Amino acid sequence: MILFYIPCPDKATAEHIATTLMQEKQIACANIIPGMESMYWWEGKIETSSEYILILKTVKTPDAQDSVTKRVQELHPYKVPCVMTLPVLGINASYKKWLEESLK
Numbered sequence: 001m002i003l004f005y006i007p008c009p010d011k012a013t014a015e016h017i018a019t020t021l022m023q024e025k026q027i028a029c030a031n032i033i034p035g036m037e038s039m040y041w042w043e044g045k046i047e048t049s050s051e052y053i054l055i056l057k058t059v060k061t062p063d064a065q066d067s068v069t070k071r072v073q074e075l076h077p078y079k080v081p082c083v084m085t086l087p088v089l090g091i092n093a094s095y096k097k098w099l100e101e102s103l104k
Contacts, residue, residue, distance in 0.1 A: 001057060001058070001059060001060060001088040001091050001096065001099060002057070002058050002059070002060045002064055002065060002068075002085055002086070002087070002088065003055060003056070003057055003085070003086040003087075003088060004027075004054075004055065004056040004057075004058075004068060004069075004072070004083060004084065004085055004086070005053065005054075005055060005082070005084040005085075005086060006053070006054040006055075006056065006072060006076070006081065006082060006083055006084070007036065007038060007051040007052070007053055007054075007081075007082050008051060008052045008053075008054050008076070009049070009051060009052075009077060009078070010052060011032060011034065011052050013052070013076070013077060014030075014032045014052045014053075014054040015032065016075065017030075017054060017072055017075045017076065018030035018032065018054060018056065020071070020075055021056065021068065021071060021072075024071070025103050025104075026058060026064075026067060026068050026071060026103075027056045027057060027058045027068065027103075028057055028058060028059070028098075028099045028102035028103050029056075029057040029099070029102070030054060030055065030056050030057070031053075031054070031055040031057075032052055032053070032054055032055075033052065033053040033054075033055070034052050035050070035052075036050070036051045036052065036053050037049075037050060037051075038050075038051050056068065056072075057099065058099075058103065059099055059100055059103055060088075065085050068083075069083045069085070
């Protein structure tokens with residue numbers, strides 16, 4: 001399994017990315033977490049913004065990371081979106097089976 005961590009500017013963007021990737025069978029599940037405050041450097045100054053966190057879940061295949069990352073970058077409105085891949089050290093068997101079957 002692979003997890004993706006993706007900050008989004010609003011709920012609509014997070015939902016659009018998640019729905020598109022689910023319809024394309026690239027991910028089996030998405031979580032949208034509201035209410036994150038972000039601080040970051042942008043064009044030489046510190047910026048602050050409210051964001052939604054999008055967590056995507058998919059099966060680890062040779063091309064999954066590159067494929068999902070590329071598609072998120074196409075769909076995301078940020079000039080430099082964060083598409084961070086997180087390794088999964090373990091997963092319960094029933095969830096893994098559901099995840100795999102959802103992507104068929």
